[in-house]
Amino acid sequence: MAEKTKLLLLSLLTGLGSGLAAVLLEKCISLIQGFVFPVINKGGFSLVAVLLPALGMVLSLLAIRFLVKDDIGHGVTKVLQAVSRSESRIKPHNMWSSMATSAVTIGLGGSVGAEAPIVYTGAAIGSNLGRAFSLSYRGITTLVGCGAAGAIAGIFKAPLAGILFTLEILLFNVSMSSMMPLLLSTITATVVSYLFMGPATPFSCTLAPFNMGNMPFYLVLGVFCGMFSLYFTRSTLALEDRLEKLKSPWLKWLLCSVGVGLCILLFPPLFGEGYSFLGSLLNGQPWNFDGESPLAFMLHSPWGVPFFVLLVLLAKVLSMTLTNAGGGVGGTFGPTLFTGALAGFIVSRSIGLLGYPLPEQNFVLVGMAGLMAGVMQAPMTAIFLIAEITGGYDLLLPLILCAAVSFGVTRIWEKYSIYTKRIAQRGELLTHDSDQAAMSLLDPADLVSDKYPHLAASATVSDVLPVIAESSVAVFPVLEPDGRLAGVLEMDELRRNILGNGRPEQTSLLSISRQPAATVRQGEGIDSVMRKFDSTEAWRLPVLDADGKYLGFISRSRILEAYRRELRRIAAED
Numbered sequence: 001m002a003e004k005t006k007l008l009l010l011s012l013l014t015g016l017g018s019g020l021a022a023v024l025l026e027k028c029i030s031l032i033q034g035f036v037f038p039v040i041n042k043g044g045f046s047l048v049a050v051l052l053p054a055l056g057m058v059l060s061l062l063a064i065r066f067l068v069k070d071d072i073g074h075g076v077t078k079v080l081q082a083v084s085r086s087e088s089r090i091k092p093h094n095m096w097s098s099m100a101t102s103a104v105t106i107g108l109g110g111s112v113g114a115e116a117p118i119v120y121t122g123a124a125i126g127s128n129l130g131r132a133f134s135l136s137y138r139g140i141t142t143l144v145g146c147g148a149a150g151a152i153a154g155i156f157k158a159p160l161a162g163i164l165f166t167l168e169i170l171l172f173n174v175s176m177s178s179m180m181p182l183l184l185s186t187i188t189a190t191v192v193s194y195l196f197m198g199p200a201t202p203f204s205c206t207l208a209p210f211n212m213g214n215m216p217f218y219l220v221l222g223v224f225c226g227m228f229s230l231y232f233t234r235s236t237l238a239l240e241d242r243l244e245k246l247k248s249p250w251l252k253w254l255l256c257s258v259g260v261g262l263c264i265l266l267f268p269p270l271f272g273e274g275y276s277f278l279g280s281l282l283n284g285q286p287w288n289f290d291g292e293s294p295l296a297f298m299l300h301s302p303w304g305v306p307f308f309v310l311l312v313l314l315a316k317v318l319s320m321t322l323t324n325a326g327g328g329v330g331g332t333f334g335p336t337l338f339t340g341a342l343a344g345f346i347v348s349r350s351i352g353l354l355g356y357p358l359p360e361q362n363f364v365l366v367g368m369a370g371l372m373a374g375v376m377q378a379p380m381t382a383i384f385l386i387a388e389i390t391g392g393y394d395l396l397l398p399l400i401l402c403a404a405v406s407f408g409v410t411r412i413w414e415k416y417s418i419y420t421k422r423i424a425q426r427g428e429l430l431t432h433d434s435d436q437a438a439m440s441l442l443d444p445a446d447l448v449s450d451k452y453p454h455l456a457a458s459a460t461v462s463d464v465l466p467v468i469a470e471s472s473v474a475v476f477p478v479l480e481p482d483g484r485l486a487g488v489l490e491m492d493e494l495r496r497n498i499l500g501n502g503r504p505e506q507t508s509l510l511s512i513s514r515q516p517a518a519t520v521r522q523g524e525g526i527d528s529v530m531r532k533f534d535s536t537e538a539w540r541l542p543v544l545d546a547d548g549k550y551l552g553f554i555s556r557s558r559i560l561e562a563y564r565r566e567l568r569r570i571a572a573e574d
Contacts, residue, residue, distance in 0.1 A: 007139050010129050011146045011181035012188055017095075017129075018122035018150030019192030025099050025118050026155065026197065032107025033272065049109060050265050053323065054257035056108030060101040061253055061327025068097045073324055075120030075331055076419045079148060079170060082127065084423065088141040089131065094124035098329060105328035109271045111260060111319035113334020115155060122151030122189075123170075142178045145170050149182050150189035152385075156202050157193050159186035161385035168378040169419060202389045203275075205282035208359035210394050215401060217358060221347045222370055222402040226409025228313070228343055229374025233410075233418045236321050236332065243325040256326025263319040267312045268292045270319045274338045281345050281364045282390070306349045313342040332375065332418055340371030365390055366398045373403035374410040377417035442526045442562050448543045450552035454479050457486040461494070461507040468494065475553070477542060478513045483549040485542055487513030519544050520554055529554065 036052060064072060070091065072078070075098055082090045102117035126147030130140035145166040153162030163182050246252045264270050268289050269277035280287045289296040295311070298304035320335045344367025348358040365386060372382035382403045387393050416424045453467050455478045468476070468491075476489040493512050517536035520529055520543045532541060533556055540555035 003135060003139055006133055006135065007142060007181050008184060010126075010133060010135075010143055011184045014122070014126040014129055014143050014146045015150040015153075015185035015188030016192060017125040018118075018147050018185065019154035019189030021095075021099055021121045021125065022118050022151055022154030022189065023193060023196040025103055025114055025121075028099075028103035029107045029114060032103065036108060047265075049268070049271050050261040053105075053109040053111070053260045053264065053271075053328075054253075054326075056105045056110050057257060057260075057323060057326045057328040058253055059108075060105050060329050061249060063097075063101050063104075064327070064329070065249070068093055068101075070097070072098050072101065072117075072120070073329055074419075075116035075118075075123075076148075076169065076333070077423065078120055079123045079144065080419060080423055082123070083141055083144060083170065087137050088127055088144045090120075090124040090127040090144070092124070092128050094120055095128060096121070098124075101329035102331075105323065105330050106272055109264065110323040110328040110330055111263065111270045111272070111274070111316065111335070112323045112328060112330020113273055113332065113337075114330065115152070115333035116331020117329055118151040118155050119148045119165075119331075119333075122147035122149075122154075126150075126185075142181055145178070146181050146185035150185040153186035154189035154193045156385065156389045157190055157197070158385055158388035159183075159190045161381055161388050162186040162189070164381040164384055165378065168381050169376060169417070201391050203279065203282055205361055205365060205390045206284060207362055207365065207394065210362075210397070211359075212397075214358060214362075215398065217347070217351055217356075218363075218366055218398040218402050219405055220351075221344060221363060221367055222405025223409055224347055225340065225343050225367060225370030225402065225406035226374050228339070229371060229406060229410045230413055231314075232317050232332075232336070232339065232371070232375050233414060233421070235317050236418060237421060239318070239321045240325055243321075249327065253326045256322040259322040260319050260326065263315045263322075266293055266295055267315050269312055270316060273334050274316070275334075278338055278341045278364075281341050282361055284361050302353055306346045306353070309342050309346050309349075313339050313346065316342070336371050336375045337368050340368035341365075343367040343371060362395055362398070366395060366402045369399045370402040370406040374406040375418050377407065377410065377420075379403040379407040442559065444520065444524060444526055444529050444543075444554060445522070447554050447558045447562055448552040449555070449558065452476055452553060454550075455489060455509055456481075457510055459509050461509065461512070464509065475540065477550050477553075478509050479550055485516075485519070485544060485548065485550045486510060488516050488542060489513040516542050522546060522551060526559075530559070533559075 064070070070093065072094060079090070082088055098117035098120045102112070102114055106112060106114055123144045124147065126143030126145070127140055130143040135143070148170050149162035149166040151162070152165045153159045163186055166182060243252060243256070246255070277287065288299050295308060298308040316335055316339050320330075320332065324330060341364045344363035344365065345360055347367070348360040348363035352358055352360070369382040369386040372385065373379040376382070383396070383399045386399060387396060452473050453471050453476055455464050455467070455476050457478050457480050474491045477485060478487045478489050480486050487510060489509055489512065493514070517538050518532040518541055520532065520541050522543065522545045529541075540553045543551045543554050545551055
């Protein structure tokens with residue numbers, strides 16, 4: 001069977017699997033919360049709600065350490081890494097591990113989202129199906145995209161958003177031959193979701209008619225969302241880096257559990273995904289936290305309401321990061337929607353208090369798109385996902401304006417999304433640019449050659465003449481007895497000294513060797529290697545391990561040859 005035909009059939013299976021996984025995750029979270037909510041709401045917001053997230057985090061931590069034995073956090077980033085560094089191969093356990101641990105984390109109140117784990121699950125289904133049926137790298141990568149797109153389509157009943165998510169965030173060079181599998185996968189996943197979850201949109205909302213006169217205020221919202229997107233991305237990554245320095249996972253769990261518990265104690269909407277509070281905002285329903293939060297007194301003052309919500313907005317990033325760092329499994333996708341809704345409420349309520357009443361539900365909905373566009377750097381996904389999951393197509397113009405402004409403001413200071421920043425810093429990010437994608441796929445470790453005869457630093461020219469006479473290379477590494485690089489001897493320099501000095505037996509190699517213009521360290525990324533070639537204009541550079549011991553040379557010619565090979569593979573049509 002031709003690979004194209006296989007790919008179409010497997011995309012249907014991938015969509016089916018992704019859709020079922022999305023339904024199963026939603027059902028598991030609802031089942032757990034069905035036991036939890038009656039307990040925490042008994043007689044007001046119970047202190048049990050402060051302790052339950054710690055239980056969910058430790059259960060996930062135990063499962064990861066002793067059952068899965070693998071890092072399964074940051075699902076979308078892991079998918080990007082698999083595509084760029086692992087030939088789109090994702091381990092089989094990821095077809096269930098992320099889903100199971102995130103259900104426990106979120107069901108017991110972890111302040112994270114279920115979307116990233118289900119994207120990882122769907123991508124793993126596609127990857128393993130592709131490998132089981134011996135597809136090429138390109139075919140497996142397409143199925144990874146199908147799984148991710150199907151997961152988004154299944155969890156949100158939004159097929160178009162699923163495709164756009166894959167095009168903007170995951171896949172780097174999608175051709176028209178890849179579009180049909182993506183369509184089949186998302187449609188299949190959406191149908192599965194409709195069959196098991198019903199036809200209702202994930203976020204029902206009550207919207208006011210669109211008023212063109214409010215467009216300047218949507219512009220203000222876009223700027224606010226862009227600025228908060230910077231806070232969201234940079235605060236999350238900075239806090240994760242600090243927590244990563246704690247070596248004991250149990251100490252980290254304890255500190256993070258206390259932090260999450262305090263956040264929920266002060267701000268009850270931070271319990272779980274927070275979608276019930278989001279629903280209240282989208283429908284203009286009254287809410288208060290009297291008897292539930294020690295800060296509820298703020299809600300009795302007109303300006304205290306947007307200030308309280310602003311505190312929730314800021315604390316959501318903290319609680320999300322602590323939940324993930326403390327052993328929980330969840331994503332940033334859901335928190336992005338939640339904080340975007342809060343941003344829309346803050347802007348509309350504040351402007352209303354200044355004397356210009358605005359339809360708050362409309363701004364809540366548009367704010368969701370604004371935060372997505374800034375944090376994920378995916379404006380098209382943001383626009384159509386929010387329109388699909390809320391039925392808010394009447395607000396398409398404000399959605400486009402707010403998403404575009406937020407994206408533009410964010411890009412002024414931050415080039416990469418929260419998913420791609422760390423990968424880009426390591427030089428491993430695949431892009432929609434085929435040239436850059438081909439270069440990013442190269443691993444310098446695969447391009448190191450040690451065909452060059454080793455010369456001892458203590459030798460003289462006459463000692464090595466027999467070795468040099470039998471070699472065709474133009475450069476030789478001169479090494480110390482422990483394998484450390486003492487210098488590099490070029491054939492031209494050797495020839496000049498032999499012809500100009502009639503006493504080669506008295507000429508030491510060290511005296512005519514030179515230090516390289518730069519060296520490459522083992523594990524260094526391809527971007528860094530290319531910068532060294534550009535700055536030194538060298539044709540080849542020695543590669544050393546962490547102790548400075550010589551491993552071989554990496555040359556421009558080998559890099560260019562590998563680059564052309566990868567470029568042909570990326571561009572090839574199935």
